[in-house]
Amino acid sequence: xxxxxxxxxxxxxxxxxxxxxxxxxxxxxxxxxxxxxxxxxxxxxxxxxxxxxxxxxxxxxxxxxxxxxxxxxxxxxxxxxxxxxxxxxxxxxxxxxxxxxxxxxxxxxxxxxxxxxxxxxxxxxxxxxxxxxxxxxxxxxxxxxxxxxxxxxxxxxxxxxxxxxxxxxxxxxxxxxxxxxxxxxxxxxxxxxxxxxxxxxxxxxxxxxxxxxxxxxxxxxxxxxxxxxxxxxxxxxxxxxxxxxxxxxxxxxxxxxxxxxxxxxxxxxxxxxxxxxxxxxxxxxxxxxxxxxxxxxxxxxxxxxxxxxxxx
Amino acid sequence: xxxxxxxxxxxxxxxxxxxxxxxxxxxxxxxxxxxxxxxxxxxxxxxxxxxxxxxxxxxxxxxxxxxxxxxxxxxxxxxxxxxxxxxxxxxxxxxxxxxxxxxxxxxxxxxxxxxxxxxxxxxxxxxxxxxxxxxxxxxxxxxxxxxxxxxxxxxxxxxxxxxxxxxxxxxxxxxxxxxxxxxxxxxxxxxxxxxxxxxxxxxxxxxxxxxxxxxxxxxxxxxxxxxxxxxxxxxxxxxxxxxxxxxxxxxxxxxxxxxxxxxxxxxxxxxxxxxxxxxxxxx
Numbered sequence: 001x002x003x004x005x006x007x008x009x010x011x012x013x014x015x016x017x018x019x020x021x022x023x024x025x026x027x028x029x030x031x032x033x034x035x036x037x038x039x040x041x042x043x044x045x046x047x048x049x050x051x052x053x054x055x056x057x058x059x060x061x062x063x064x065x066x067x068x069x070x071x072x073x074x075x076x077x078x079x080x081x082x083x084x085x086x087x088x089x090x091x092x093x094x095x096x097x098x099x100x101x102x103x104x105x106x107x108x109x110x111x112x113x114x115x116x117x118x119x120x121x122x123x124x125x126x127x128x129x130x131x132x133x134x135x136x137x138x139x140x141x142x143x144x145x146x147x148x149x150x151x152x153x154x155x156x157x158x159x160x161x162x163x164x165x166x167x168x169x170x171x172x173x174x175x176x177x178x179x180x181x182x183x184x185x186x187x188x189x190x191x192x193x194x195x196x197x198x199x200x201x202x203x204x205x206x207x208x209x210x211x212x213x214x215x216x217x218x219x220x221x222x223x224x225x226x227x228x229x230x231x232x233x234x235x236x237x238x239x240x241x242x243x244x245x246x247x248x249x250x251x252x253x254x255x256x257x258x259x260x261x262x263x264x265x266x267x268x269x270x271x272x273x274x275x276x277x278x279x280x281x282x283x284x285x286x287x288x289x290x291x292x293x294x295x296x297x298x299x300x301x302x303x304x305x306x307x308x309x310x311x312x
Numbered sequence: 313x314x315x316x317x318x319x320x321x322x323x324x325x326x327x328x329x330x331x332x333x334x335x336x337x338x339x340x341x342x343x344x345x346x347x348x349x350x351x352x353x354x355x356x357x358x359x360x361x362x363x364x365x366x367x368x369x370x371x372x373x374x375x376x377x378x379x380x381x382x383x384x385x386x387x388x389x390x391x392x393x394x395x396x397x398x399x400x401x402x403x404x405x406x407x408x409x410x411x412x413x414x415x416x417x418x419x420x421x422x423x424x425x426x427x428x429x430x431x432x433x434x435x436x437x438x439x440x441x442x443x444x445x446x447x448x449x450x451x452x453x454x455x456x457x458x459x460x461x462x463x464x465x466x467x468x469x470x471x472x473x474x475x476x477x478x479x480x481x482x483x484x485x486x487x488x489x490x491x492x493x494x495x496x497x498x499x500x501x502x503x504x505x506x507x508x509x510x511x512x513x514x515x516x517x518x519x520x521x522x523x524x525x526x527x528x529x530x531x532x533x534x535x536x537x538x539x540x541x542x543x544x545x546x547x548x549x550x551x552x553x554x555x556x557x558x559x560x561x562x563x564x565x566x567x568x569x570x571x572x573x574x575x576x577x578x579x580x581x582x583x584x585x586x587x588x589x590x591x592x593x594x595x
Binding site: 264270 | 435444448528533544547555561564565568569572576
């Protein structure tokens with residue numbers, strides 16, 4: 001198991017390295033001279049002349065070969081230095097630290113809610129395949145995938161905040177503020193998750209050990225809960241980890257719409273402001289958390305499922 | 313000549329398959345060329361005297377906050393959305409298929425590296441990456457199309473690579489090899505016609521993906537320029553009127569949903585016809 005984990009971690013490290021190179025390249029690839037853009041941001045938008053740019057580039061080491069610049073940049077990054085924002089001139093790490101917690105709350109709430117909807121629904125559909133509830137659930141998930149989520153979020157806001165007046169339209173602070181954002185992300189994830197639960201449970205229920213359990217007199221409920229569910233759990237965990245993308249994409253929309261101060265909204269604002277160092281920081285953060293989430297899922301499965309421990 | 317039409321006839325020649333393909337193309341041409349002709353007004357004309365008018369005979373869906381005809385904007389939006397999504401699909405499918413075909417034909421380390429990369433991309437937040445690419449390129453319609461393409465080609469690479477590997481082990485390829493056909497000839501003349509089914513099915517689903525992503529980016533203000541008749545942007549511009557004029561948000565949203573459902577159904581139809589099982593909705 002140890003060697004497997006080491007292999008996983010090396011893999012994650014290699015990926016992190018690739019991500020850092022891409023993140024570094026991101027700022028150098030954009031149209032225009034990097035030194036000029038940096039200097040312009042420092043001079044509040046006035047266009048510097050060529051000699052100023054040259055001097056600035058020389059004094060900040062922007063003339064050095066790219067690998068050398070990359071090494072210096074990476075070293076600063078590892079010490080938590082993500083550069084300064086073009087807009088506020090504050091270190092970006094402060095902004096990120098403020099918003100990361102808010103996004104984490106939203107992500108965890110959404111995933112938990114999604115699982116709470118998807119697992120019972122998926123079990124029901126798999127237990128009674130072809131029944132009314134199965135067909136309706138299938139239809140809803142297909143329609144759900146065709147509806148733009150920003151529009152769906154607006155409809156929910158219209159119903160629950162503007163017409164019924166139950167929930168606030170935006171902002172953060174109380175639990176009521178989190179309901180609509182969570183609901184939007186959770187339902188979009190629940191659609192896919194419940195289809196996955198249904199599919200894998202149907203396959204599992206047709207296996208011989210379930211027949212054996214039934215023959216020994218286990219109730220329907222017990223065959224599902226005690227026998228089948230523990231066997232689909234590792235797959236479900238991996239699949240949930242893969243929903244990171246869907247959750248983050250949802251967060252971008254939802255945080256912007258409901259004025260939730262998280263990373264998604266920060267990314268949108270930075271893009272609209274052309275705040276390149278902030279964009280770079282967001283990219284690094286999203287990519288790194290994606291890698292870490294998947295690593296965590298792998299480790300969790302290794303701990304949970306003894307079979308994976310023996311495979312070296 | 314006779315022989316050629318026979319081998320191709322298996323998958324492309326029968327009237328059923330052509331019907332699906334033709335419907336698709338006709339729908340696209342209709343949306344791009346014909347729909348704007350039905351627009352009762354110019355979609356850009358701002359009339360402050362006619363702000364927020366309810367639906368009438370003259371303005372079938374009413375006017376928006378700047379007095380522009382909503383129906384005309386929706387119809388012109390169909391042109392923009394379809395054309396952009398089509399551009400993404402065509403470019404992504406060409407690049408992705410080429411790379412996927414090379415990976416599938418060559419195999420080995422190249423294939424493994426390529427597939428690792430594509431798998432990684434498929435579980436990465438696509439919207440975030442599109443936004444970052446488009447933002448780095450300087451926004452605007454061209455930047456958005458390039459960004460969507462950059463993210464999307466990996467789906468084609470995966471599907472084509474898998475299809476190529478399945479086809480490669482079939483006897484007709486062995487026969488072609490025995491006849492002395494070279495690798496690129498086998499790929500283009502023998503394998504390509506036989507994987508056109510999964511490719512077409514995927515392109516329908518990828519069209520609906522591109523439509524949704526395009527609308528989403530425009531909604532966030534990261535897509536087309538303000539004022540352009542685009543569905544996502546129309547929703548964003550009407551957001552502040554949600555309470556009093558919900559129809560301004562409902563109309564473009566329903567249009568997107570109807571469009572995407574139609575394209576997805578087309579994908580399902582193509583999937584059934586070509587017996588493609590492993591391809592699914594991309595979003």
